Amino acid sequence: MKSILKRFTIVTHHETELIDITPQVLAEVEAAGVRDGTAFVLSLHTTTGLTVNEGLPDLEQDIADCLQGLVPEGRTYRHARFLHEDGQMAINAPSHLRGALLGFEVFFPIESGRLVRGARQTIYFVELDGPQERTWVLQIMGE
């Protein structure tokens, strides 16, 4: 069985930002030469998310607004203190919790060398504590 692992580094520019990574995933699957298998997409960060939704700007804004509403900045969180492990203030509890709501990975089957996904499904890397440099990983497994 083939296993291909690719890392993608991006720079985000906003605190909350949905970035369409579908073209990269499709291109890598096409180039991988895997006929039947699975593509896993994973974020390497705990204040980001990965999600799939219809690729429309209004929905992107609704998702961002909804996450901010579900986990408001003004609530009291325990994770609001100096973090000795980093040497900086850990004041991004809302970002972590929004990430927990979204999850950090998505996967799709590969059939006949193509990603099996709905016609309206867009794969988003979701920045929840930007701007930052971020890395996401694509693993393609199969034969």
Added chain:
Amino acid sequence: MIDFHTHPVMVKELVRDDPALQRAVREVFQLYFPAQPLEVFLAEMDEAGVGRAVLLPLDCTTAHGCRIVTNEQVAELAGKNPRFVGFASVDPGAKDAPRRLEKAVRGLGLKGLKLDPALQRFHIDDRNLAWPLYQTCSELGIPVLIHCGLSWSLVGQSKYARPLALEEVAQEFPSLRIVIAHCGWPWVEEALLVALKYRNVYLDTSIVYSGTPADALRHVLAERIGLDVLERSLPRQILFGSNYPRADIRRTVRGLAALPLSPSLRERIARKNAEELL
């Protein structure tokens, strides 16, 4: 807005090819997260609504054998991007410290002096080490920003950083503009005393100890100092600062925005006082 207190210590373009800086940042300044591209620093400013940022280096050669970003590196960043205002740092223990400061200001175009008595390990009122630097700042007409209060670095010694020691400095150098960083936390009342007494003494809002920036700013500015005191007595002597990257700029801006300040004081803290100082 102007952020009067940032450290360009996690800029990937600087850190990547500089093992000495990597060591200094980890072992002395003590930040342990990955460096970020300069583009992220600028985007962070954009996202926070900050137009310009003061960059603060630190020369700890005598105390720790390192410089945590050099004057030349700061000058290069500021030279390439007009949104950055570069300050100099010189080691008070260096015999030619005043000459180095003059060179950094006249030669590199840096706009102020940063001192950190806790990490550089000198007494703020040391007439041999610090006085010549204050004198040079006065002659050059540049402000000095002095770390006061808690030093988060485990090799920093906060005992050197009591704001009350600046009373004598302000007395002796009436034309020297002195910025007390972090409102001197936890010695906020000492910092307040000196700022109330001397109109050439400023406080910056980069208060980092626990809670969110909104919590810290509310506690220190509203509860310990009093917003009425700021409005009546110190409207021209308080500056916005974040201490980025120990705290992010965005949340510090929001913390300030959450305080019920008059529009004129808000404008003074956010921009006007810093503009006048620079």
